[in-house]
Amino acid sequence: MTKKTIKSCDFKTPIERHITASWANIAETKPVSNVTIPSNTEIRNAKDWVDANEK
Secondary structure, X not given: OOOOOOOXXXXXXXXXXXXXXXXXXXXXXXXXXXXXXXXXXXXXXHHHHHHHOOO
């Protein structure tokens, strides 16, 4: 039998840029569930991005 090898990956480069995510700039947090709520600017940016990339 052949031995399965793990394909080497470069884990140094991130797949996504999390600094531009809508949850990066947190406006507030819900007290019980600790759910983060982004600022209105980040919500608008996320909606604009979705609208621009809609197929």
